[in-house]
Amino acid sequence: MSARDPFARPGGVALEALSVALGSGAQRFTAVRDVSVSIAPGEFVCILGPSGCGKSTLLGVLAGHIVPAGGRATLDGVRIDGPHPDRGIVFQQHTLFPWRKTLDNVAFGLKMRGVGKQERHQRGRALLERVGLADFADRYPSQLSGGMQQRAEIARAMITGPRILLMDEPFGALDAQTRSMMQALLLDVWSESRPTVVFVTHDIDEALFLADRILVMSPGPGTVIEDMRVPFARPRERGETRDLVTEPEFIAIKRHLLALLRHRQPALPAPRLSPLGDGPSSLPSTSAP
Amino acid sequence: MTTQALPRPASVSNAASRTRPARGARAALQGASLALGLLCWHLATQHRLNLGVITFENVPTPAETLRAAWSLLQSPKLAHHLTSSLSRVGWGYASAAVLATVTGLLIGRSPWVRLGLLPPLEVLRPIPAVAWIPLAILMFPSSELSMIFITFTGAFFPILLGAIHGAESVDPRLVASARSLGASRAAVLREVVLPGAAQGIVAGLAIGMGTSWFCLVTAEMISGQFGIGYYTWESYTVQRYPNIIVGMLLIGVLGMASSALVRLAGRLVTPWLALDGSAR
Numbered sequence: 001m002s003a004r005d006p007f008a009r010p011g012g013v014a015l016e017a018l019s020v021a022l023g024s025g026a027q028r029f030t031a032v033r034d035v036s037v038s039i040a041p042g043e044f045v046c047i048l049g050p051s052g053c054g055k056s057t058l059l060g061v062l063a064g065h066i067v068p069a070g071g072r073a074t075l076d077g078v079r080i081d082g083p084h085p086d087r088g089i090v091f092q093q094h095t096l097f098p099w100r101k102t103l104d105n106v107a108f109g110l111k112m113r114g115v116g117k118q119e120r121h122q123r124g125r126a127l128l129e130r131v132g133l134a135d136f137a138d139r140y141p142s143q144l145s146g147g148m149q150q151r152a153e154i155a156r157a158m159i160t161g162p163r164i165l166l167m168d169e170p171f172g173a174l175d176a177q178t179r180s181m182m183q184a185l186l187l188d189v190w191s192e193s194r195p196t197v198v199f200v201t202h203d204i205d206e207a208l209f210l211a212d213r214i215l216v217m218s219p220g221p222g223t224v225i226e227d228m229r230v231p232f233a234r235p236r237e238r239g240e241t242r243d244l245v246t247e248p249e250f251i252a253i254k255r256h257l258l259a260l261l262r263h264r265q266p267a268l269p270a271p272r273l274s275p276l277g278d279g280p281s282s283l284p285s286t287s288a289p
Numbered sequence: 290m291t292t293q294a295l296p297r298p299a300s301v302s303n304a305a306s307r308t309r310p311a312r313g314a315r316a317a318l319q320g321a322s323l324a325l326g327l328l329c330w331h332l333a334t335q336h337r338l339n340l341g342v343i344t345f346e347n348v349p350t351p352a353e354t355l356r357a358a359w360s361l362l363q364s365p366k367l368a369h370h371l372t373s374s375l376s377r378v379g380w381g382y383a384s385a386a387v388l389a390t391v392t393g394l395l396i397g398r399s400p401w402v403r404l405g406l407l408p409p410l411e412v413l414r415p416i417p418a419v420a421w422i423p424l425a426i427l428m429f430p431s432s433e434l435s436m437i438f439i440t441f442t443g444a445f446f447p448i449l450l451g452a453i454h455g456a457e458s459v460d461p462r463l464v465a466s467a468r469s470l471g472a473s474r475a476a477v478l479r480e481v482v483l484p485g486a487a488q489g490i491v492a493g494l495a496i497g498m499g500t501s502w503f504c505l506v507t508a509e510m511i512s513g514q515f516g517i518g519y520y521t522w523e524s525y526t527v528q529r530y531p532n533i534i535v536g537m538l539l540i541g542v543l544g545m546a547s548s549a550l551v552r553l554a555g556r557l558v559t560p561w562l563a564l565d566g567s568a569r
Contacts, residue, residue, distance in 0.1 A: 112471035
């Protein structure tokens with residue numbers, strides 16, 4: 001893992017009365033209205049909600065790709081006004097550069113910082129090893145499986161030691177088995193360097209397995225309707241002998257969240273929003289839980 | 290390139306093999322079609338075919354053309370003709386490649402540059418090389434530069450369109466990721482837009498190579514003593530008809546070969562495009 005700058009502050013987020021409007025002209029609509037949340041440094045927060053509830057839009061504001069219409073978003077007290085390597089982002093469909101081999105993709109953030117090739121490759125290789133891709137450093141992204149691509153994508157976002165990691169349904173396109181492996185890997189990586197994580201999902205099990213805290217959002221326009229702590233101790237088991245998913249408390253919370261989401265389903269299918277704020281994205285929308 | 294690509298789904302390779310004949314059959318068919326073309330030319334000119342709207346009475350036969358080609362091959366002038374033409378096409382093409390690629394990427398990326406630059410370029414685009422001759426002579430101090438300018442106009446627009454199209458096809462999510470990883474505007478252009486547009490640029494460069502040769506005869510009508518275009522045009526004025534065909538074929542072959550060279554170079558600098566899977 002790359003060492004964090006000792007003078008960097010730890011990654012506390014504050015959203016104050018944040019509103020976001022997307023589209024232009026007659027198509028302009030409020031995607032997020034009056035959201036106020038504060039997230040502690042190192043906290044793992046999942047934003048849960050159906051398609052079109054503005055959860056990806058919120059992520060886009062934190063990444064600095066969307067400018068809010070009202071209110072403000074800050075990281076450690078500094079207003080977010082553009083993308084910055086302090087705030088790493090991971091998309092649902094990987095955004096690795098097809099023309100760079102995996103190692104150079106992962107080391108890209110270091111190159112942008114002016115780090116020399118030798119050190120870049122050394123740190124890139126160490127990180128690839130950490131996510132289990134040591135043997136795939138010289139492959140192009142199109143030669144990796146979907147799970148490997150997402151591991152490389154996460155490694156790339158982590159290499160500059162971001163204070164906060166923003167993840168937009170990063171495992172949504174993976175099969176169930178790969179997904180749970182990726183969740184365990186993410187928790188491993190997170191527990192080592194402890195960046196703040198804001199993780200968007202519409203999968204309740206995923207949120208309950210990963211998060212310290214869950215923010216539930218409802219659409220039309222997007223607001224936070226529930227802010228709950230996840231009471232389970234870590235590490236959370238997902239094995240044959242003992243499985244979190246089958247425990248009574250887990251089931252009770254899941255039922256509560258399901259009820260929340262069910263009542264807030266929009267009457268009409270909402271557009272799937274993207275963290276780039278360009279309205280309905282070209283990605284196929286998957287059904288909400 | 291290593292060929293460690295994941296296996297291609299069977300259905301894809303089956304479909305490909307069903308529609309594409311084997312290598313040997315392909316070469317045979319291509320050779321036969323060339324031979325047939327040659328035979329038609331021979332028969333039409335040998336029998337001085339006259340169809341009313343088109344006549345082959347004054348068209349040289351393949352044999353006459355071959356004799357003319359042989360004498361050109363032995364002439365010391367051939368090297369002069371070739372080097373003159375190659376340097377004109379080379380300079381015109383190279384400057385067009387640089388200018389059109391940069392302009393195209395900027396137009397493809399920035400709506401402001403598009404609004405500011407594209408309208409005049411669209412007006413200039415349909416103007417044929419021949420129509421540029423008088424202005425080319427007036428604008429440039431030497432006839433050599435005028436000729437280079439004409440080959441430049443031929444190459445510029447295909448490359449420009451390829452670069453614009455390439456830049457427009459770059460996935461905005463890749464740009465967003467690069468910026469989140471600390472890339473400046475210049476770094477985004479260099480690291481994301483340029484390689485992302487590579488497919489379009491290479492296609493434009495290959496077509497532009499052909500159109501640059503296409504304009505060579507036009508360019509060398511301006512003046513000169515040497516050049517394949519000049520040789521072709523001069524052969525008409527002095528009524529050495531077989532030489533016209535030699536010149537035409539020479540331009541065709543050189544144009545085809547240099548386009549193939551551009552394509553090959555393009556493949557070498559974009560190895561990721563040859564991989565299986567969704568290389569964007």
